[in-house]
Amino acid sequence: MGRMLDGKTFAGLKVLDMSQGVATPHCGMMLAQHGASVTKVEPFEGDWSRIIGKRYDDFTAATVAFNRGKRGLALDLKKPEGLEITKKLAAEADVVLQSFRPGVIERLGLDYATVAEFNPDVIYLSLSGFGSEGPYAKNPGTDSVMQAYTGFMSINRDANGMPHLTDIYVVDLATSLYLFSTLVTALYQRRESGEGCHIETSLAEAMGAFHAYKMVEHHLQGGSTEIIGAPVGTFETADGYMNINARRDTQFPGFCKVAGTEEWLDDPRFSSYEARKENAAELLELVREVVKAKPTEFWRRALDEEGVLNACVNTFADLFEDEQVKARDFVSWVGHDSTGRIPMPKIPALDPVEDGSPLARSPHIGSDSREVLAKMGYSDDRIEALIADGVVKEYDE
Known part of the structure; x- marks a missing residue:
């Protein structure tokens, strides 16, 4: 096997991840696996991916898979001090990720225009279900809704013609890979121009790009499909x-x-x-x-x-147990404090994640709150006060 990437491409890159769910958190995880320092800010109840599926303490399989390598900070953004902390993180960030519905981030005063005033070099990524304009802009969007809306379910029918949901977050994960590639491009552009930018897109647009050839096929063939051959x-x-x-x-x-x-x-x-x-x-x-x-x-x-x-x-x-998987070291097994030993497929071109590595760890709600605040310059007494006042949450083991 030839020389792989060293996982340090984005070493020194600071990322503020305010997103929830799957698509943008997965993108943040990819940045972390390539060396970025990613701080995940979430509410006291946690990112909503913590309730999709069976719970293991404050984790689900999705939370474990899509947040590894990040540090976890739990804040109440409805309190001025919580917003102040988040703005300080945004001021220092190279990349900001957010997936609130259009209008929410503006009300919080953490939108691109505001952040760019004190951090003009920031690369700011906004993801929503349908985009920031249009009649559906304020509508919530999830993977299942987008599988229906974008036509994906129309090409996934059973023998009776009933459209079906694919039992994997195909819209979210396809979107995440587009987001990651776009961020890499934006970082390269900033290196050349010295300027930040605002990347604003949607689950709907990403899925459109993902199955572009099926759209072309539908148009050319009047909605019918032709088999590629037999058997x-x-x-x-x-x-x-x-x-x-x-x-x-x-x-x-x-x-x-x-x-x-x-x-x-x-x-x-x-x-x-x-x-x-x-x-x-x-x-x-x-x-x-x-x-x-x-x-x-x-x-x-x-x-x-x-x-x-x-x-x-x-x-x-x-x-x-497959021989090919073992030969390629495709899946490694790592320990996790809430789930026990779990499989961790490697990211293409990166080495397998080692057991005990920070890249294998996903944060609990607020598990790194003290560490993050201390590195920001907050004293122990101030951190205790913020916890006591309900501004910051610390994970209680």
Whole structure:
């Protein structure tokens, strides 16, 4: 394996993360994993991602995954002292992340225009559901709502035509990767120009960019879709499921050899790429019968030998034990004080996260409040007073 990134690209970069949920916190986590110092400011009840899914103390799986490497500061922004602390953090920040609905951050006096007055070099990122203009600007937006709104659910239907939600935060995570790449570009631009900027975008726009080709396809084909070839699909085996893609003329013979159906190569219905597309329904029915007759491992090994695209339908537990995953050090296991030992997939081009590393740690609500305030110059007595006055919350173990 060649030389990887060292995880220190953004060393010295200060990030104020006021965001909640998944998309922008995930982006903040990416910055932290690349070396940035990220301070997560959240309310006393915590970021709302702390309630999506099963709770482990004040964590959920999402909170653990999307906030690792950050420091946690819990503040009451309804109190002047809480706002004052946040403004001091914003004044020192290279990057500010926020995901309030349009209008909220302005009422707090932490919007880009205000922050830029005392920190003109700041790169300030604002994310909302629908954007800052338009009839839906003030509407809340979440991953599930955006899967529906952006048309994603319309291309994810069951056999009866019912649109379905994908059971992963696909809108949020796609958005996060766009945000991260945009911030990297903005940081490069600032290095060249010396000027900060305001990045303002939405979940809706990011998802539009994500499935641009499906929009083009929909327009060109009048809403209909065309299969990419056959046989392609997920098929039941004798003991599980396989995804097989043998649509190309270079791979279909290999599949037929493994399946014992080489007579299909001379069948005019299946003897060419276009013929297989035209007769896909008939071919797929035959393939289903053949594949179901033998176990998954037979198909995996035999198809691999013939160079036919395939994969078992793994559970995550299967993946953790997979030889390829182990060979690539794809998933490491780290300890966590609330959840116990958990899997931590590595970020592409970075080394695996080591057990005990600060990059593996996600903050509790207010777990670093004292440390953050002390580094800002607050005395122990002042910190105690802020806690006593309900301005700052400290994690109670």
